[in-house]
Amino acid sequence: MSELYIHNTVTGKKEKFDPIIPGKVKMYVCGVTVYDRCHLGHARAVVFFDVVFRYLRELGYDVTFVRNFTDIDDKIINRANKEGVFWKDLAEKYIQKFHQDFALLNVLKPTHEPKATEHIGDIIDFISELEKRGFAYFSEGDVYFSVRKSADYGYLSGRSVDDMRSGARIEVSEKKEDPLDFALWKKSKDGEPAWESPWGLGRPGWHIECSVMSQFYLGVPFDIHGGGNDLIFPHHENEIAQSEALAGNRFVNYWIHNGFVTLNKEKMSKSTGNFFALEDIYNVCEPRVLRMFLLSSRYRDPLDYSSELLEESKQAVFRLEKSITLIEYALQKHGVSSDKLDEKSYLDFCDAMNDDFNTSKAKALLFELVRSVYFSIVKKTPDTEAAKQLNTIYKICSILGLDLNKLVPVVVSVNDLNNFGADNISFDSLAGQESLTMDQAKEFALWRLYLRKEKLFDKADEIRSVLEKHNFDISDIQDATIILKI
RNA sequence: GGCGGCGUACCCAAGUGGUAAGGGAGUGGUCUGCAAAACCAUUAUUCAUCGGUUCAAUUCCGAUCGCCGCCUCCA
Known part of the structure; x- marks a missing residue:
């Protein structure tokens, strides 16, 4: 069998996967900021990394998988103010919603699902340490990270500090020493959520929570860090800067980023209103159909949403379900069964997945299998080979998290x-x-x-x-x- | 302006230095009272365009065009 190769954003190449500790994988994936409902774009990321999680376990790894909630942030505060609700209640509401939405999509629970607000103390310690070592500075109640102090800032997104300065549309804050510096800690205004800190009442900036929580649960360095393409810069770049400043060595070995779901070829995004909430999609198709749709292309490529494509996935799922039903009926009728897999098909599937999680190819293999086994039972009396193939179909579906609706004939x-x-x-x-x-x-x-x-x-x-x-x-x-x- | 990605049939989508998987849809057939499912056949002399390297490129290199993303919050 082939070995697992993963496309690493740092090098732009597929690299052989070698975990730091043999047999164990430590993976952190950026979750969502909980200020609104999740849309298809979030679903793609969550479902894809769910498949990564499932597949790594299938390969026999002991996987520690962390997916966080960012539950304190400007957007949450703004939204709560607008709706006249307590910010914490708003965040909790959307955490609940997240869980509901993704339980329907058959997404497994990660090993840990921490919230930023549960780690304020750790965040303060982290920032204090950065400050102590000269990577951070205090300015009018805020604390900033000094990007210029970071030797190789920009290596993830492939940009240089000087290039960004010239073209950046960064709003210049008087408080910053350099426009590229980012806030680690923000002074809170009256009425805003606030925690006591060495710098007065305030709250964490964006980026810091992921550095802190990943380190807390996984240590540094760890194996895989994932998220959507739009997080590469500045979020992940800044995570690297602050984490490596503190650790003095590499933060993460493999960076994985998924492509966007687009609508009319344009990125789905809450800020532009160009999106479908998961809830709305569930009104027009069943979650397992959506899951099939999300896995039908490679995770790094853009995936353009349309009702026609969703319809295709619907047919694909039904065909799958009807086929296995009829196959199972035939097997039962002839008293044929097996507890083994069809090795060849299973290995083909693993080869596809080992090639940077090629779910699109895996899906094709699945349908080849369906056709093959169907053909075999139509042409002749079903034998144990057919039973093995059916087992393999179930196996593949379970790794992809395709929770088939077992039709009862x-x-x-x-x-x-x-x-x-x-x-x-x-x-x-x-x-x-x-x-x-x-x-x-x-x-x-x-x-x-x-x-x-x-x-x-x-x-x-x-x-x-x-x-x-x-x-x-x-x-x-x-x-x-x-x-x-x- | 800087950085990055993508461009394969009607649609979705694999793939490789040696001549294009799979799925959906369509068409013709087998089967069927009719269907459904299944099966058989058929649907890109061609992989955005133009050059280059090569015995041979869709696959490597270069240029061009088109689409998209990031550089501000974003999965």
Whole structure:
């Protein structure tokens, strides 16, 4: 089997993955600032790193995965003021919402999910230490990091301090010694959330919380740090600067950044209103379909959202679910089973994932497998090879976090017609139903079977069309009908 | 202005120095009372454009065009 290669933002190349401690992986992924609902862009990042988490565990690593909440920030304060609610309540509300949204998307809980406000003491210690070592300075209640003191500032995003100075549209603050310096600690105004500190009442700046929390849970250096593309600069660059200033050595070995979800080719972004909230998407498609959609392209490429593409994913998911259902039915019927995997397919899948988490290719392999196993049971009696292939399908789905809706096949056959009283049933009672239970659907499917046997096809077709309207998928095989509730 | 990414069929999307995976959609067929599913066939002489290196490039190099992102908060 191939070895895992990861595209590292620092070098712009795929590098062989070697964890610091053999067998263990320490990974930190920037979560969200909780001041609003999550949108598709957040979902992409969260789902992708969830797959990374799952796959690393599949490879046998003991993974410590930290994903934070930034629950103190200007945006939270502003939003809370605007809505007239307590900032802490606002943050909590959106943390809850985050959990709801992503539980639906079948995202696993990270090992740790810390909040910035739980680490204020650690943040203060961190800043004090930076100050002590001359990397930070106090200015009118604020504390700033001195970017010029950082020798190789800019190595992640590939920019030099001088280039940025010339073209930057950075608003110049009188308090800063240099326009590039960033706030580690901000003096709070009246009525704003505030913590006691050596510099007076204030709160942490952005960036510092991630340095502190990653170090707290993972130590320095650690293996993987991830987040969206838009965090490369300045967020991650600044994390590196402050963390490496303190540690005196490398902060992170592998930086992974995912591409954006776009809408009409433009970045989804809350500030421009160009976005779909997850909640809204859930109204038009099921979460597992969304998950399929999010994994259908490579994580670094832009992913353009459209309802057509979502529809494609929907069909893909249904095809998958229907296929495994019918395969399982055939296997059961013939009493075939296996607890093994199809090694070749599994290794192909791992090769795809080892190539910088190529989920797009993995998805293609999945469908090849589906076709292959389907073909094998259609052409001949299912054997243990088919059972192994089916196991592999489940395995791949579980690593991708595709929580398939196990369709339960219900079968009615001509044998059931013996006790069937066609006179006791009326088409009107079918057509008039608000919704149908499976038992009712089964009864009507049986009726349809009877009608077909009597060659009363028009009526039989009407029944099918009504059943389909109620989301029952009808497949005829030989002397029986398989009913699937979609 | 600086830095970075992307450009493969109708759509999505892999991929490689040796002549284009897979999925959806379409078309023709097998099967079916009709469907669905499945299967078979078919859909890019071509990988944004133009040059260069090479026996050979979509794949390497260079230039051009187009789209997008970051440089301010952002997954």
